[in-house]
Every structure is written in C-alpha cells, then in structure tokens.
Amino acid sequence: MQILNEIQNGIKDALLSEYNHTIPVESVLISQTRKEFTGDYTIVVFPFVKALKSNPVEIGNTLGKYVVENNNSITDFNVVKGFLNFSLSPEYWKGQLAEISSNMDFGSHPKNGKKVMVEFSSPNTNKPLHLGHIRNILLGWSCSQILEKAGYEVIKTQIINDRGIAICKSMLAWQLYGNGDTPKSTNIKGDLFVGKYYVLFDQKLKEEYSEWQSSEKGKEVYASSHKENQSEENFFKAYKNTYFNQYSILGNKAKDMLLSWEAKDDTIRNLWMMMNSWVYDGFEETYKKLGVSFDKLYYESDTYLLGKKIVEQGLNSGTFYSEDDGSVWIDLEDAGMDKKLILRSDGTSVYITQDIGTAQVRNNDFGVDRMVYVVGDEQDYHFKVLFQIMKRLGEPYADDMHHLSYGMIDLPTGKMKSREGTVVDADDLVKEVIEEARNSSAERGEIGEMDKVEQEDILRKIGLAALKFMIIKIQPKKRMIFDPKESVDMQGQTGPYVQYAYVRIKAVLRKYNQNEVGSYEAYTKPNEFEMALLKEIVEYPSLIKDAAENLDPSSIANYSYNLAKTYHRFFHEVRILNAESEPAKAFRLELSKVVARVMQGCMELLGIEMPEKM
RNA sequence: GGUUCCGUAGCUCAGCUGGAUAGAGCAGCUGACUUCUAAUCAGCAGGUCGCAGGUUCGAAUCCUGCCGGGAUCACCA
Known part of the structure; x- marks a missing residue:
C-alpha cells in the first residue's frame, strides 16, 4: 500500500534529517496498530535505539513529529514505550473507500506473464473419491484461484492413475x-x-x-x-x-x-476402456458437485513409459550413472539425500522416472514457469528428490517447482483405509452436509417461502460452504481429525457465518432506493466499527499476494472469517438505513458494498458460492 | 536408527519472515430478537504456548538438545 511506503520513507528521512543516520527503507518495521492503542499504523522504534544512543520514547517523539509535519495524510502520533503510532486523517480513509469501490478488480494483481501448472486430485480409477481427495481437491482448486488472482496464468491439471x-x-x-x-x-x-x-x-x-x-x-x-x-x-x-x-x-x-x-491385447484394452469410462463419468459427477474443473488431463497409461530418453541424456551428462547390472542411479548424497534408482536393471522405469518425463512433457505442452503439485505429505521425500533431479538436469522451471504438501485426514478411530471400508465417501459426505444445512434452515424458516428449486440451490451452497470452509481453514500441513458422526458446524467460525454476513448486506441493499443515496463527502469522521472494516479491507491485495507466495488457502479463509466477524459487529452496533445523517448512510452503504465484494471474492477463491438469502 | 512434519484453553484451530497484556470458534454459564435477517451480538470462565537451555532490549515465533505423535527411508505407485 502506498501509505505504508510513505510512512517508511518518512521515517527514513526523519532519521537522516534529525539524527544524520542512514538506513534502508525496508528495514523500517511497520504494522497495524493494535486495537488497544490509538492510531492506525505503528513503527517499532527499538531497532534504532542502539545506533542513535537515545531512549526509545524520545526517538519516537522526534520521528513522529517530523513525519506528521511532512505528510498531509498523517494527522497525529503518539508514543507508547518503543512503539510509535500514527493516525491517518478521515479524508485519507474516505479516499481509500472511494478508490476501492471504484476499482471493480480490487484485490486482483496485474498479469505477470507467468504460467503455472497446478496438479491436484490425481485419483486412481479403481475406487471412488473420498474425504482425503476432497482436501486435496479443495486445496488445489483454491490454490489455482489464488495464483490466478495474484497474476499468474494457471493451468489446472490432474494425472489419472488409470493403469x-x-x-x-x-x-x-x-x-x-x-x-x-x-x-x-x-x-x-x-x-x-x-x-x-x-x-x-x-x-x-x-x-x-x-x-x-x-x-x-x-x-x-x-x-x-x-x-x-x-x-x-x-x-x-x-x-x-x-x-x-x-x-x-x-x-x-x-x-x-x-x-x-x-501387450495391448484388444479384449483387455476394451474392457479397460469401458470400465474406466464408467469411473470417469462418476468422477465428473463428483467434481461437478464440488464445483471444480480441469484444463488438461494426463493419464498414467500415456505417461508411464516416459522418461527413458531423459535417462540417456542424464547418463551422457554424468548426472546419472549405471551399475554393473544395468540399473541407472543418481547420487544425491551431497544434497543430504540418498542414492536413487532411476531405471531398473531390466530397463523399465520406476515412479520417479515417470514423474521426470511427465514434467518435461508438461513443459513442452505449455511452457510453464512454475509447477505446483498438491500431494499428501507422505510423498515429501519423493518430491524433494524429484525437484533436485530436475535441477541437476538443468530444467528451466526447476527452481520453481513446489510441493503443496498436506496432512492426512484421520477419523476418531484412526486412519482411513479403503480396504477396511473406513473411508468417508465424497458423495455421501456432500449429501450429508446439505441435509445438515436443511435441518438448520428448517429451524429458521427464512427461505421457506421460496420455490423448491431456489431453496435447494441455497441449501446446497450453505452445506458445501460448511464443508469446504471447515477443511480449508486448517493449515494444509496439519493433520486433521474428522468425525463423520458429528454434524458439520454451521455456527461460529464456519462458511455459513461468512455467507450470513454477505446475506445481511444483500438484504440491506435490496431495501433501499438507489436514487436516494447521496455522497458521503460530508461525513466527517468514520466511527470505530467503520474504521475496523476499512482497515481490514485495505489488506486484501497483500493477503492475496502472501497466500499465493505461500500457497496457503487457509489464510484466505481466516481473513474472510475475521472480516465477517467485524461486519457482524458493525451491523449490530450501527444503523445503516436509519443512519443519523444522509452522508453517514451513504458511507455505510458504500462500505457494506465493498465488504460484500471482498467477502465474495475471498469465498470464490475458496470455491464457495454465496447465496443472496438464507 | 537417519531425515522430515506436527505439539498453543476440555475439544477444533489462528498467531510463527522476533515486538505491546497469546486470540477465535465449539462445549459450559449469563444477557440481547415490536428494530436493516438472532446461522447474529455482548459478557463470564477457561493458558507452565510439549520440556530444558541459548541468542536478543524483547521469544509462542529464531538456534540446540530432549519428550510425545505422524510420515518417509523399495529394482511399489
């Protein structure tokens, strides 16, 4: 954000002018002021204490005075211990709101011209999708959306283990x-x-x-x-x-x-194609229900022989070496890993050979700058090895290969095992969660008046939101426990909670006459509830950037929950349509619109749809 | 055993590129619907941030060691 740079530069200038001390701008630590203190943004003064040989409060006062005098947007400052808090003018904040509300693309970063391929889901064709796949799919989908919003061109793919x-x-x-x-x-x-x-x-x-x-x-x-x-x-x-x-x-x-x-026996191949096509129809139905799709499919039956050419290249370049029995290896001991087999002594390829080959094929197909693999954490080592090999083979994208590793989902009784029939089936779960939304809704009766189709659509959105939010809000790395017997929450830190904040805004917007609303120019000073919302909203673009960099959808979920919470509080404390003045009403309506847009944007990144009523 | 991830309230989790008094939700207790939707809001209670050292003006956050749990270490995929 512009203002943050201005403050940092102001501090830098102040240090030079008042103390003749030079520092790099980036070294000025700036953060949002905590709620308990007055101010909007805070500078930590401690790092300068040693060099300036003065006490933190005095430095804070000197710097604060200088910055306030030299920046029109900054009206005031105070120093608590070693913390220098700045307050920005109401005009600045109103300007922010105006800017955000006029920018329909708020939060999106400009195209960076880079292509990234995200692989997720990757099912086997011998069994249906289960809860574990759901976590994988949601992470992958959401990650793709985030990367796109952050400026990448994204190619969503899955490799289907069909043989x-x-x-x-x-x-x-x-x-x-x-x-x-x-x-x-x-x-x-x-x-x-x-x-x-x-x-x-x-x-x-x-x-x-x-x-x-x-x-x-x-x-x-x-x-x-x-x-x-x-x-x-x-x-x-x-x-x-x-x-x-x-x-x-x-x-x-x-x-x-x-x-x-x-051996490509016709009878077997036909049987195989027939049975796989059944499976694909089933998968398609589940993906549709979950609201995800792919841009490109790769099949293991096409890729499992790949990678042999690479072996030759690698042998020539000395990256690989062969043993007496004809097997081919790579020695990764100097990188802290073991020796790894690349080709069996009978000349056939192994898992990692396929993966090397597949990566190259993908680059040939699309010319990617980055690759993201969404795969469970039991394969951490495999990907570490794969990425290292790609580097040594000199692949251009090798430095930007990432494994989005996530923990398994356990049941209260232990691990899910398909052979023991303890897996939670994806379709069953989706159905259940919609039923739970129905039960919760029945107690309220808000949507009882609508026609059946509309009702079902809303219940589906609520149920899926509950399920998706529950899974995505947890940091990918962590294992999670899921109890199928316990119903999915609809209250508190949940998807429906965020949806409800949005629905409340929509209800208000439906009630007022657009023409009645004037300008909020004359609104003198936003109150604490409005300020809290504004401060959260302005963070949205940098949130997207961080989420894309860290490949972490959970940060988006947590942000949207916090924003919804702030809005619910605002909604409870402040009248919108019966505001004390016309400018206040205009301001709150505009603010609400922007909040709704940001929340919808966040939820879209998570693959969650917003209902208009609930 | 080597490597790696995780350990924060009764439960589920935020916070981790070092900053102010460690935050939410659920569960428990109390209060708020003739008001823009109570799937909401306000409050009470709940903590040796696994343990022990270290670095620092300052550590849940960084480093080392230990404890507990998971994963991985195939000419399987």
Missing part, C-alpha cells in the same frame, strides 16, 4: 462375478460400481488365501519358511504378498491381465 495391478483387480472381479452388470443396469454411480469390484476382488482373494493356508501346500510352506516363535497367523500375514505373486490363482490371473494390457 496397473489395481484396476486389473477390478476388471478381473467384474469379469468373473459381474454377470455383465453395468452402472446403468444396476443404477449405481460408475466409480462406486467399479470400486465395488475392487473390494470384491480383495474378499475373494482373502477367501482363497485362507483356504490355501489349510491346504497341503500352505502347511508345507509354513513349516519350511516360518521363523522361530512366529505364529501361523503372523506368518501368513507377512506372507501375503508372496502368496499373491506365487501361488494365488486370482493373483496370477490379475498379473496376466496386466501383462495382456501392456
């Missing part, structure tokens, strides 16, 4: 037990339908395994391979993977299927 043994399990189970059912014939959502067969496969495998354990072969294996003191139960638990790979009929069939898939 591998997992989807083969679903396919096989459907082949064996599906009786030709389809999502249409059973009226089950596509992703749920396919997920059902994934679970079914696991069940059948378990049955097969437990039968095998009591067979001749099973007993023999246990007798010859178990460790001393290892119970049968523990042994077979640990042996599960080996069983799947060596003895399991289902396991072998699934693996055969994967091989056929890789």
Whole structure:
C-alpha cells in the first residue's frame, strides 16, 4: 500500500534529517496498530535505539513529529514505550473507500506473464473419491484461484492413475462375478460400481488365501519358511504378498491381465476402456458437485513409459550413472539425500522416472514457469528428490517447482483405509452436509417461502460452504481429525457465518432506493466499527499476494472469517438505513458494498458460492 | 536408527519472515430478537504456548538438545 511506503520513507528521512543516520527503507518495521492503542499504523522504534544512543520514547517523539509535519495524510502520533503510532486523517480513509469501490478488480494483481501448472486430485480409477481427495481437491482448486488472482496464468491439471495391478483387480472381479452388470443396469454411480469390484476382488482373494493356508501346500510352506516363535497367523500375514505373486490363482490371473494390457491385447484394452469410462463419468459427477474443473488431463497409461530418453541424456551428462547390472542411479548424497534408482536393471522405469518425463512433457505442452503439485505429505521425500533431479538436469522451471504438501485426514478411530471400508465417501459426505444445512434452515424458516428449486440451490451452497470452509481453514500441513458422526458446524467460525454476513448486506441493499443515496463527502469522521472494516479491507491485495507466495488457502479463509466477524459487529452496533445523517448512510452503504465484494471474492477463491438469502 | 512434519484453553484451530497484556470458534454459564435477517451480538470462565537451555532490549515465533505423535527411508505407485 502506498501509505505504508510513505510512512517508511518518512521515517527514513526523519532519521537522516534529525539524527544524520542512514538506513534502508525496508528495514523500517511497520504494522497495524493494535486495537488497544490509538492510531492506525505503528513503527517499532527499538531497532534504532542502539545506533542513535537515545531512549526509545524520545526517538519516537522526534520521528513522529517530523513525519506528521511532512505528510498531509498523517494527522497525529503518539508514543507508547518503543512503539510509535500514527493516525491517518478521515479524508485519507474516505479516499481509500472511494478508490476501492471504484476499482471493480480490487484485490486482483496485474498479469505477470507467468504460467503455472497446478496438479491436484490425481485419483486412481479403481475406487471412488473420498474425504482425503476432497482436501486435496479443495486445496488445489483454491490454490489455482489464488495464483490466478495474484497474476499468474494457471493451468489446472490432474494425472489419472488409470493403469496397473489395481484396476486389473477390478476388471478381473467384474469379469468373473459381474454377470455383465453395468452402472446403468444396476443404477449405481460408475466409480462406486467399479470400486465395488475392487473390494470384491480383495474378499475373494482373502477367501482363497485362507483356504490355501489349510491346504497341503500352505502347511508345507509354513513349516519350511516360518521363523522361530512366529505364529501361523503372523506368518501368513507377512506372507501375503508372496502368496499373491506365487501361488494365488486370482493373483496370477490379475498379473496376466496386466501383462495382456501392456501387450495391448484388444479384449483387455476394451474392457479397460469401458470400465474406466464408467469411473470417469462418476468422477465428473463428483467434481461437478464440488464445483471444480480441469484444463488438461494426463493419464498414467500415456505417461508411464516416459522418461527413458531423459535417462540417456542424464547418463551422457554424468548426472546419472549405471551399475554393473544395468540399473541407472543418481547420487544425491551431497544434497543430504540418498542414492536413487532411476531405471531398473531390466530397463523399465520406476515412479520417479515417470514423474521426470511427465514434467518435461508438461513443459513442452505449455511452457510453464512454475509447477505446483498438491500431494499428501507422505510423498515429501519423493518430491524433494524429484525437484533436485530436475535441477541437476538443468530444467528451466526447476527452481520453481513446489510441493503443496498436506496432512492426512484421520477419523476418531484412526486412519482411513479403503480396504477396511473406513473411508468417508465424497458423495455421501456432500449429501450429508446439505441435509445438515436443511435441518438448520428448517429451524429458521427464512427461505421457506421460496420455490423448491431456489431453496435447494441455497441449501446446497450453505452445506458445501460448511464443508469446504471447515477443511480449508486448517493449515494444509496439519493433520486433521474428522468425525463423520458429528454434524458439520454451521455456527461460529464456519462458511455459513461468512455467507450470513454477505446475506445481511444483500438484504440491506435490496431495501433501499438507489436514487436516494447521496455522497458521503460530508461525513466527517468514520466511527470505530467503520474504521475496523476499512482497515481490514485495505489488506486484501497483500493477503492475496502472501497466500499465493505461500500457497496457503487457509489464510484466505481466516481473513474472510475475521472480516465477517467485524461486519457482524458493525451491523449490530450501527444503523445503516436509519443512519443519523444522509452522508453517514451513504458511507455505510458504500462500505457494506465493498465488504460484500471482498467477502465474495475471498469465498470464490475458496470455491464457495454465496447465496443472496438464507 | 537417519531425515522430515506436527505439539498453543476440555475439544477444533489462528498467531510463527522476533515486538505491546497469546486470540477465535465449539462445549459450559449469563444477557440481547415490536428494530436493516438472532446461522447474529455482548459478557463470564477457561493458558507452565510439549520440556530444558541459548541468542536478543524483547521469544509462542529464531538456534540446540530432549519428550510425545505422524510420515518417509523399495529394482511399489
């Protein structure tokens, strides 16, 4: 903000003029004055004490006097201990309001000409989306919106993990037990339908395994391979993977299927395409409900072989090295990491090889300056390694690769596990939260008069706001606990609370006649409630900048809550339409309009829609 | 074990690029709807900021060590 620079420069000039002391402008610490003290902005004087060999209060007074005399917007100052508080004139604040209200793009930063690709969601096609995906999706979406507002051109993408043994399990189970059912014939959502067969496969495998354990072969294996003191139960638990790979009929069939898939066998490919298309229809429905979309999709089936060319380049440049068995590695020990395998000894690529290749393809496709990966924190190390490798390969965007890492969502009973059926399904959750909005609304009856369609739309907005806000307001890094049995809050620090502040403004704006409102030029001095709002609003642009820099949507959520809180208080304490004077009324209406716009802007960044009534 | 993240009120969380007396919400208690929508507002109560050192005029914030919890350390993805 302009005024902050003016104050900082004023301090710098004052130091030079009064003490003949030179400092860089940036070293002047400036912050908002705390509510308990008079003033708008505060300078901390302590850092100058040593160099000036004087006491903080005296320095504060000297500097304050100088700055007030040399700046028209600054009318007064006071010094408390080492803190120098400045007060700005009512004209300045009225000017701020006028400026903000005339700037329809307030908060948006000018285009910076940079492209950033944000990857989020990235589901597997063998099971439906769950609560964990919701956190990922909301963070990714919101981050994209924030970056756009901060001046970037954003490309939203997801990589769909559509191949591998997992989807083969679903396919096989459907082949064996599906009786030709389809999502249409059973009226089950596509992703749920396919997920059902994934679970079914696991069940059948378990049955097969437990039968095998009591067979001749099973007993023999246990007798010859178990460790001393290892119970049968523990042994077979640990042996599960080996069983799947060596003895399991289902396991072998699934693996055969994967091989056929890789060999591009027509029958398998067709089955695969059919089942995946069911899943995509299901995903699309969920994304739509959540209000998110993507600009570009990448499929693992297209990218899983990528990256081999890079290996050659890397070997030539000496970034990679090969072992005697033909495997390719990179040594990252000097960067505090381990040696990392890039290519298996059989020449096939691993996860990170794909990721290297995919990053390059994306850059070829779009020419990106930055990349953001929204992925859970269990992959922190993976991304650290990936980014380091990209740097060593000399990729131009490598210094601007970011992992927006977030903590898992736990249930009160522990972790969510899809195999144990303890996941909270995304669609179920959305449905539930809308029901909760319905219950809360029924107690109030504000929207009871409206027609059904309009009502449903509002309930949907409220329910989703509650859900989204609850998740986004928590800093991404933190793990969070979610209790599906406890209803999502609609009161207090919540999405509906912010929506309600907006709705109150809309209600007021609906009631007055536009033509009646005059100018607030003659409004002499904004009161404390109006000032509190103004001071928060002017922070909006720098909030966006910080949120974009830190990739932190939670700061937007917290800001919008605070703004709503300040407005609710203002609304309670101050009359708008029955204001004491016409200028006061005009001022409050203008202020309310601006608050509504900023709140709506914030919520849009979080993917939350505002209702006009509730 | 190495690396890394987290630890703030009964619960869920802000605050962390060092600044004034550590803030909200929920839950509990008290009060405010003939008023622009009470999904609101005001108040009470609730804290060794995990522990111990250090740096500093000043530490919840930075550094070191420890304790507790999570993640990760595959020729898996």
